Amino acid sequence: MLLIKGGRIVDPTSGRDEVGHLVLSDGKIEGFVQGDPPGDFPGRVLHAEGRWVVPGLIDMHVHLRDPGFEWKEDIRTGTMAAAAGGFSSVACMANTQPVNDHPEITRYILEKAKREGAAEVFPVAAVSRGLEGKEMTDFAELAEAGAVAFSDDGRHVSNPLFMRRAMEYARPFGFPILVHSEDRELAGGGAANEGWTALKLGIPGSPAAAEDIAIARDILIARQTGGRLHLQHISTRMGVDLLRMAKKAGVNVTGETAPHYFTLTDAAIEGYDTNAKMNPPLRGEEDRMAILEGILDGTIDAVASDHAPHDDYVKQCEFLRAANGIIGLQTSLPLTLALMGGGKVSPMRIVDLLSAAPARILSLPGKGRLSPGADADVTVIDPDLEWEFRREDVLSKSGNSPFLGWKMRGRAVLTLCGGRIRHSALSGVEADA
Numbered sequence: 534m535l536l537i538k539g540g541r542i543v544d545p546t547s548g549r550d551e552v553g554h555l556v557l558s559d560g561k562i563e564g565f566v567q568g569d570p571p572g573d574f575p576g577r578v579l580h581a582e583g584r585w586v587v588p589g590l591i592d593m594h595v596h597l598r599d600p601g602f603e604w605k606e607d608i609r610t611g612t613m614a615a616a617a618g619g620f621s622s623v624a625c626m627a628n629t630q631p632v633n634d635h636p637e638i639t640r641y642i643l644e645k646a647k648r649e650g651a652a653e654v655f656p657v658a659a660v661s662r663g664l665e666g667k668e669m670t671d672f673a674e675l676a677e678a679g680a681v682a683f684s685d686d687g688r689h690v691s692n693p694l695f696m697r698r699a700m701e702y703a704r705p706f707g708f709p710i711l712v713h714s715e716d717r718e719l720a721g722g723g724a725a726n727e728g729w730t731a732l733k734l735g736i737p738g739s740p741a742a743a744e745d746i747a748i749a750r751d752i753l754i755a756r757q758t759g760g761r762l763h764l765q766h767i768s769t770r771m772g773v774d775l776l777r778m779a780k781k782a783g784v785n786v787t788g789e790t791a792p793h794y795f796t797l798t799d800a801a802i803e804g805y806d807t808n809a810k811m812n813p814p815l816r817g818e819e820d821r822m823a824i825l826e827g828i829l830d831g832t833i834d835a836v837a838s839d840h841a842p843h844d845d846y847v848k849q850c851e852f853l854r855a856a857n858g859i860i861g862l863q864t865s866l867p868l869t870l871a872l873m874g875g876g877k878v879s880p881m882r883i884v885d886l887l888s889a890a891p892a893r894i895l896s897l898p899g900k901g902r903l904s905p906g907a908d909a910d911v912t913v914i915d916p917d918l919e920w921e922f923r924r925e926d927v928l929s930k931s932g933n934s935p936f937l938g939w940k941m942r943g944r945a946v947l948t949l950c951g952g953r954i955r956h957s958a959l960s961g962v963e964a965d966a
């Protein structure tokens with residue numbers, strides 16, 4: 534038994550936002566207690582006064598690099614970074630080596646996560662074998678093994694007929710197809726957003742339209758098939774507009790963005806900083822503002838880090854040759870909390886973006902809520918804690934982040950997964966072994 538005492542409980546699923554106490558037992562949420570805390574409580578008491586107590590955060594888009602690229606990250610270190618960032622669950626993408634296109638790989642991930650993980654791992658399996666966009670994977674078999682969704686992330690499913698078939702196949706199961714929106718031909722091998730900055734630096738650009746065309750096409754295919762579509766890492770103004778329009782038209786579509794798309798613009802690549810190189814690329818200020826607008830009006834459903842660890846060999850090199858992506862598990866929460874700055878985004882909305890919405894989109898039972906019977910996945914957040922993100926704080930094997938040295942505000946001080954303490958920054962509270 535565990536009592537989390539005196540925190541501000543923020544739970545979007547029940548609409549609760551009030552100070553109280555949370556009781557956990559046997560790995561589940563037992564209930565909420567208002568007013569005076571239970572007297573002689575027969576278990577451990579954790580103090581959360583002045584902090585938020587929220588359903589365990591869920592990062593629905595991470596690359597754990599395991600199997601195949603364990604020198605960049607593995608399931609153990611990736612989930613340690615997750616827990617430190619407040620995430621009790623992560624969904625990992627299929628572009629491993631071998632690709633997660635076979636139940637054996639899905640099972641390997643789940644078994645290793647169970648053995649060594651500091652957070653729960655939900656594998657996302659590939660839509661096509663080898664991410665080649667030619668031959669469909671066996672969705673039923675992969676789901677049976679534990680896959681929760683399907684995505685060829687890293688690549689767009691370029692053949693529209695193949696995409697149509699995939700959506701039709703997934704539909705009766707209710708699985709969402711998660712898409713990395715990028716028309717490869719139109720992107721033309723660009724390594725940054727097409728615009729003044731890229732022009733000035735002499736870097737070939739990839740136009741926003743390469744992302745927008747892919748988004749528009751997949752929305753139309755979702756409309757045609759009635760399948761569930763989820764747009765990954767939206768970075769453009771038109772992408773947000775298209776998602777808004779599609780939702781209005783009743784298309785079964787959701788969308789996520791990543792903290793870097795509402796925090797940075799392509800100005801961050803000045804000086805050829807490869808830690809600001811990602812795909813989709815950082816866009817212009819107009820796009821950044823549109824992403825914020827999409828978060829404010831509810832068009833964008835979720836925030837996911839797109840945690841993409843890379844070793845120095847492929848990052849500390851010439852810009853054009855450098856790999857895409859940044860680590861994000863430990864900075865996602867504070868960068869999202871910064872949205873509250875203007876007073877327009879509420880704590881409830883923050884928790885929805887980072888926990889309740891991902892649980893809904895991926896249909897994760899027992900996750901993203903604090904109701905009785907739900908899993909005892911709880912994150913305690915100190916929204917005012919000021920800290921600096923330093924290299925030595927990084928728990929990932931890779932350190933590719935443009936946010937190193939940044940002053941942050943807000944941090945997860947406690948992460949519980951299934952009632953076990955997987956991260957603690959509270960004095961006198963040790964993480965469970």
Ligand SMILES: [Zn+2]
Pocket residue numbers: 686687688713765766812813
């Ligand atoms: Zn992607």
